[in-house]
């Protein structure tokens with residue numbers, strides 16, 4: 171599982187940073203890629219990665235500001251032009267209005283898609299658990315931005331323990347149906363009377379990962395709630411230390427506020443994105459350094475950077 175950042179800039183594209191989008195690559199887990207936001211030019215960024223658009227099965231939108239959604243019509247149309255590939259349906263989750271934006275763009279441009287889009291819109295009253303599969307649960311909560319905007323908490327379900335086949339063989343268990351029984355947690359007795367306790371041969375279940383991806387927001391307790399004990403928190407950092415007032419006025423956060431959220435939530439690592447083009451490379455190291463005084467395991471991400479979880 172890893173996250174690849176497709177656009178890490180704020181508001182408008184710059185040479186170094188495109189507007190918002192990131193891919194949560196779940197190829198080993200479910201052979202799917204989930205996109206979070208889809209700013210203009212996201213499909214061009216995808217061309218520079220190994221991500222195949224057909225693998226993108228779900229798109230989660232945090233809010234309807236242009237720098238987070240203007241890439242949708244282009245991406246969705248290009249996704250249709252993959253010759254000889256199976257056309258798989260796609261789910262889009264986002265605030266009320268996303269369906270009308272997508273359908274209007276496709277209709278007025280005469281675009282017809284050979285696959286179906288299932289829209290899952292929500293508003294203030296229909297947040298909480300928005301998706302549950304056998305492997306993942308996704309929650310959305312309302313943040314504090316200038317328009318309705320959400321953050322997502324993606325929770326992988328705990329992974330079953332694995333059977334230690336070598337240890338079983340060493341204990342004299344013949345390979346065959348007994349392995350299956352033990353794997354299912356059943357204790358067995360061998361022909362020679364040896365008792366085999368399943369628990370001794372199955373590793374403990376591993377806790378699933380928690381990934382928190384927030385949209386644009388002022389500092390709010392909702393962010394902390396969404397990020398509690400997360401393996402990774404992706405948080406905007408539109409402004410730097412000392413800019414708290416201007417950040418508040420524009421519905422955004424500083425690096426320091428993001429670090430405070432990470433510390434309060436007890437996350438393992440913090441990734442800062444949504445970086446203003448005003449920041450030059452020396453400012454970026456300062457952004458990280460300042461944030462690290464509050465929360466040590468912090469990193470400012472770049473476009474196309476991949477972070478393994």
Ligand SMILES: [Zn+2]
Pocket residue numbers: 233235315386
């Ligand atoms: Zn915004």
